[in-house]
Amino acid sequence: MKVRSTKVPNLVVTEETGVYYARVRVAGKLRWKSLQTKVFSTAKLRLKDEETKMRAGAIGTNEDVGAKLTFEDAFKRYRAAVNADASLKPATKHFRLRSERTLRRTWPELWQRELRRVKSDDCRRWLNDFRNGGAAFTPKRAKTKRRGDSPTTINAAIRFLRAVFNVGVEAGVMYANPADALETVAPRRKLLQLPNRDQFAKLVGEIRAAHSRWGQGPGDMVEGLAYTGARVGEARRMIWAHVDEERGMVTIPGEKTESAPRVNPMTPAFLDLIQRMKERYQPRPIDPIFQVRSVLGSLRVGCEKLGIPKIDHHDLRHLFATTCIESGVDVLVLSKWLGHSDGGALVLRTYGHLRPEHSTRAAKLVDFAPPAG
Known part of the structure; x- marks a missing residue:
């Protein structure tokens, strides 16, 4: 994934997705953090706060994270952070973590891969296969296979991917989130057939x-x-x-x-x-x-x-x-x-x-x- 510098120091933008990132050298190590926007003016406003956090060590607490961090390792860190967040309700924690089973079923080889080795094209191939029923499964006590690729399930899995990859971005293991390039699926509108x-x-x-x-x-x-x-x-x-x-x-x-x-x-x-x-x-x-x-x-x-x-x-x-x-x-x-x-x-x-x-x-x-x- 290619990035392009801007006229603002420490502010770069990915050419593929247009998402802005803060790129700051802290203690001799180049660290990256998504600013979660494609708008230049918004990115500038967020950059200063993000630089302060990065230099203050908010992200530098991951010094024990090695360059070979796997998706499994990143998920464990993400899960621990979610469970430790006292501001989240139990139902919210469950919602954020529930796509673990979906990813283990639809992309099993991902879990032992190093984060830095996963590219946007890999994510796109996974999503294309998932959307086209390539990961059909038979639930417990069921007799027939299910595609399991409803818009709700797919979008939740995409959000889960981004969250786990962000662990690597914030730790400086990777400079961009490969799942940022994925487009969510428009939910199917239910045709209501209500009794009169x-x-x-x-x-x-x-x-x-x-x-x-x-x-x-x-x-x-x-x-x-x-x-x-x-x-x-x-x-x-x-x-x-x-x-x-x-x-x-x-x-x-x-x-x-x-x-x-x-x-x-x-x-x-x-x-x-x-x-x-x-x-x-x-x-x-x-x-x-x-x-x-x-x-x-x-x-x-x-x-x-x-x-x-x-x-x-x-x-x-x-x-x-x-x-x-x-x-x-x-x-x-x-x-x-x-x-x-x-x-x-x-x-x-x-x-x-x-x-x-x-x-x-x-x-x-x-x-x-x-x-x-």
């Missing part, structure tokens, strides 16, 4: 009838997810103390993002569900609202019996959002109810399609007739 209101009412009735002997827990959770828009993990953490009937508010203890925990007004349907459940269970404030942790099986069986497209937990969140939009709820308000922090951008991207019958009704409102008179 009549179908959903029948689905709830079917699930409640199927569980009449063993309790109404599955039916309660199906309705609860659809009437609140909570993620299934959030619903599992909801307790009766989170319900304020006097104010008509419910606390949803989200933790996916900083804006995920929220206090929302209860929809009439959810308030009705809560009142029915209280009469049935006589719960304590510390009791969980929902008595089951999953309703996937109930949804699958119910949808099959009714002959409607299969839905899962997250589809019930989609159903809530779609119903809110169809009912005239403002996009910004809905995004806050869902725990988004982007001002409604994700809501517009995800739910702009709505359901066919709603779109048909909306189209009839479009009038091209000239005004009377």
Whole structure:
């Protein structure tokens, strides 16, 4: 990989990717650090801080790292750094490290190679093979092979590669990250096939009838997810103390993002569900609202019996959002109810399609007739 000097001392740019790097000699050793930008003005601003860190020894703590550092060795250092970061939640740590198995399966020979010997072309060949199903595998207890190359899996593996290679870049073993040249894959947009209101009412009735002997827990959770828009993990953490009937508010203890925990007004349907459940269970404030942790099986069986497209937990969140939009709820308000922090951008991207019958009704409102008179 070739680099080109700039008019700014210690600032270089890779000709292949256009990413800027700080190249600083510290204690007689030339060290490299990606500035994570292709914009010259931004790189200049970041360069000074990076030079200070490098000369202060922030990166020089890797003096024990030899030039023959392997990908396996770099991964162990990366894993240790992730696990030692107290600011990261357990789920975040798992997400950052989960692609280890993917890389061991799709590129097994990489792990014992020296980082400095891995080139951008090697990474491209791996990605091309991966994207074209060249690493099919048979999961445990499965009978058929799977490609395992969904956009989510591929993009996570690319981020993992970059993170591990950055260990070598920061240690001065290599001057550029060979995975920087890889392009992520656009995620496939899921075509939502949600039940209409009549179908959903029948689905709830079917699930409640199927569980009449063993309790109404599955039916309660199906309705609860659809009437609140909570993620299934959030619903599992909801307790009766989170319900304020006097104010008509419910606390949803989200933790996916900083804006995920929220206090929302209860929809009439959810308030009705809560009142029915209280009469049935006589719960304590510390009791969980929902008595089951999953309703996937109930949804699958119910949808099959009714002959409607299969839905899962997250589809019930989609159903809530779609119903809110169809009912005239403002996009910004809905995004806050869902725990988004982007001002409604994700809501517009995800739910702009709505359901066919709603779109048909909306189209009839479009009038091209000239005004009377």
